[in-house]
Amino acid sequence: ETGVTQSPTHLIKTRGQQVTLRCSSQSGHNTVSWYQQALGQGPQFIFQYYREEENGRGNFPPRFSGLQFPNYSSELNVNALELDDSALYLCASSFWTGGYTFGSGTRLTVV
């Protein structure tokens, strides 16, 4: 049974640029969620995908978007990066009624 894999592990981008983060779900999980964790804070829910459709969204602007693919892997895209987007981005997969399995995260730094 494989876990949740995220890539890349670290990333540095310039303000205004666009970034794509990737996530491979744990085998058998059909739901993927993305979270943003600022330093010293708990993770904040960005959005969730279930069967390739967005299935809920937190308080994040439209420049945060995502995709889920038929194999349940997922991408998080952020356009027009701002300094405040610097954070640890966490992907989590689950079966609908079960608990979550998190990846190790992508550390994004916007300069």
Added chain:
Amino acid sequence: KQEVTQIPAALSVPEGENLVLNCSFTDSAIYNLQWFRQDPGKGLTSLLLIQSSQREQTSGRLNASLDKSSGRSTLYIAASQPGDSATYLCAVSPGGATNKLIFGTGTLLAVQP
């Protein structure tokens, strides 16, 4: 709006001590509650998942309890070890159409050898 609070924010204990971490939530209508561990700069490791119909879960030296009516959960760590040093996060799932998690800000635990 569901809010999750964890007390204390930080805790330092000597090795071997038993300890309790607290989590409270404002809306008792939850689907489940999960405790996670996070090492510095790393992702989250799931420790225990308690469904809303359950009262407690145990795994090794860890025991988590859930009292939905009072909006509280505790994580009990027995015989603490330096390797237990990490941030412990509590998260509730409100259920409904989106199976999302709402997190507290965590308790930073340091176990001194």
